[in-house]
Amino acid sequence: MKTRAAVAFEPKKPLEIVEVDLEGPKAGEVLVEIMATGICHTDAYTLDGLDSEGIFPSILGHEGAGIVREVGQGVTSVKPGDHVIPLYTPECRQCKACLSGKTNLCTAIRATQGQGLMPDGTSRFSHKGQPIFHYMGCSTFSNFTVLPEIAVAKIREDAPFQTSCYIGCGVTTGVGAVVNTAKVRPGDNVVVFGLGGIGLNVIQGAKMAGADRIVGVDINPDKAEWGSRFGMTDFVNPRDVGNVVETIVNMLDGGADYSFDCTGNTEVMRQALECCHRGWGTSIVIGVAEAGREISTRPFQLVTGRNWRGTAFGGAKGRTDVPKIVDWYMNGKIEIDPMITHVLSLEEINKGFDLMHAGESIRSVVVY
Numbered sequence: 597m598k599t600r601a602a603v604a605f606e607p608k609k610p611l612e613i614v615e616v617d618l619e620g621p622k623a624g625e626v627l628v629e630i631m632a633t634g635i636c637h638t639d640a641y642t643l644d645g646l647d648s649e650g651i652f653p654s655i656l657g658h659e660g661a662g663i664v665r666e667v668g669q670g671v672t673s674v675k676p677g678d679h680v681i682p683l684y685t686p687e688c689r690q691c692k693a694c695l696s697g698k699t700n701l702c703t704a705i706r707a708t709q710g711q712g713l714m715p716d717g718t719s720r721f722s723h724k725g726q727p728i729f730h731y732m733g734c735s736t737f738s739n740f741t742v743l744p745e746i747a748v749a750k751i752r753e754d755a756p757f758q759t760s761c762y763i764g765c766g767v768t769t770g771v772g773a774v775v776n777t778a779k780v781r782p783g784d785n786v787v788v789f790g791l792g793g794i795g796l797n798v799i800q801g802a803k804m805a806g807a808d809r810i811v812g813v814d815i816n817p818d819k820a821e822w823g824s825r826f827g828m829t830d831f832v833n834p835r836d837v838g839n840v841v842e843t844i845v846n847m848l849d850g851g852a853d854y855s856f857d858c859t860g861n862t863e864v865m866r867q868a869l870e871c872c873h874r875g876w877g878t879s880i881v882i883g884v885a886e887a888g889r890e891i892s893t894r895p896f897q898l899v900t901g902r903n904w905r906g907t908a909f910g911g912a913k914g915r916t917d918v919p920k921i922v923d924w925y926m927n928g929k930i931e932i933d934p935m936i937t938h939v940l941s942l943e944e945i946n947k948g949f950d951l952m953h954a955g956e957s958i959r960s961v962v963v964y
């Protein structure tokens with residue numbers, strides 16, 4: 597079939613809206629009509645050529661929601677008409693990781709996914725006879741896409757696509773980092789670095805978990821109001837204070853119980869670790885750093901009891917947890933609507949990237 601898609605032909609170039617060819621689903625795969633997709637900073641990072649797994653030409657996008665239109669042979673868990681959220685972290689429920697009970701990092705299809713291919717080692721997309729690579733197993737910047745069955749979460753049908761697509765990455769990553777990875781408890785003090793599409797969800801997750809102080813840190817002063825809107829109690833602009841770490845350690849009587857990096861900046865990751873409380877504070881890396889960057893700190897920071905951890909997709913097991921997060925949204929336990937600051941057509945998708953880089957959006961969503 598033909599489908600409209602925003603194609604990343606080359607790094608650092610705007611996406612091009614073209615008609616591409618899409619092969620139907622093979623065994624164990626499903627064809628999904630994407631109804632809406634968010635634009636995450638990770639899409640921008642890959643488009644900017646900063647991802648060591650970045651591969652071109654490809655169809656980016658990994659934060660979508662849509663409807664199953666066709667299923668391949670042997671597919672049993674979804675059927676045409678089902679509403680689904682694509683999962684860049686699938687859940688096969690059979691691999692060592694899935695069975696471990698210790699991680700959400702399913703390994704069933706990770707190798708081919710990282711090569712921009714479907715599990716059989718081929719691409720379903722092509723343009724003028726040349727293959728186009730998939731991205732993070734999702735490629736939601738295409739109106740229709742093909743996904744493995746294990747990489748879709750079936751969701752309730754009354755959830756609006758325009759907002760629930762954000763659960764495909766940002767919401768689950770932020771809220772999940774708090775509840776699944778950190779396991780924040782009532783009374784804990786939390787610090788969030790970077791109050792964008794992910795950081796604001798960490799803030800709302802921390803509030804939901806009953807955190808006491810929730811300190812937001814951002815170099816964009818406009819983010820003070822955004823943070824307060826979702827439960828932040830204190831705001832620090834690193835450009836207004838001499839030493840961010842010292843400022844936070846003093847504010848929180850020794851430091852954070854939990855801190856979260858939502859910037860992808862390795863210097864900020866160090867600050868996030870070092871503002872943790874001696875003896876027990878844990879810092880969670882969420883931000884994705886440019887290829888080649890490394891983190892560092894004095895080992896003494898760890899010897900004296902601080903912990904450094906990371907999380908992908910908020911530690912969520914997609915097929916199991918995503919439908920529950922959709923329920924949280926629909927029941928008013930978490931908010932999404934105010935964070936969708938811009939709704940764009942596919943033709944306007946590059947504007948979404950510009951708004952993100954200018955710090956003017958929280959989430960831009962493309963509606964097909």
Ligand code: NAD
Nearest residue numbers: 637638790791792793794814815858860882883884908909
């Ligand atoms: P965003 O652009 O919406 O937000 C980033 C925020 O960080 C902005 O508010 C910006 O002003 C702030 N910032 C930048 N430099 C800063 C600094 N030096 N100090 C303090 N604040 C600073 O991006 P996003 O969509 O929220 O994504 C945030 C990061 O999380 C990205 O690196 C993205 O790739 C990553 N991410 C990771 C996962 C995961 O599963 N681990 C999932 C989604 C996104």
Ligand code: AHE
Nearest residue numbers: 636638647648649685706765884908909
């Ligand atoms: N491909 C990069 C790493 C990118 C990365 O860490 N991605 C996160 C999701 S970001 C969503 O916005 C992730 O899920 N990581 C785990 C995984 O298996 O990819 C690189 O450095 O090579």
Ligand code: ZN
Nearest residue numbers: 636638765766
């Ligand atoms: Zn993302």
